[in-house]
Amino acid sequence: MYNHEQITLCIIDDIKSVVDGLTAIEWADEHGITLVGSSANG
Secondary structure, three states: OOOOOOEEEEEEOOOHHHHHHHHOOOHHHHHOEEEEEEEOOO
């Protein structure tokens, strides 16, 4: 039996291009990670 924990991710950085680049990644499809939010201002 496998123990799979759900991984969630919130991306926060003060540089908008970093946030844009990281949110462009297909987290769920490629890595099984759910992106729950992002912000360009911490």
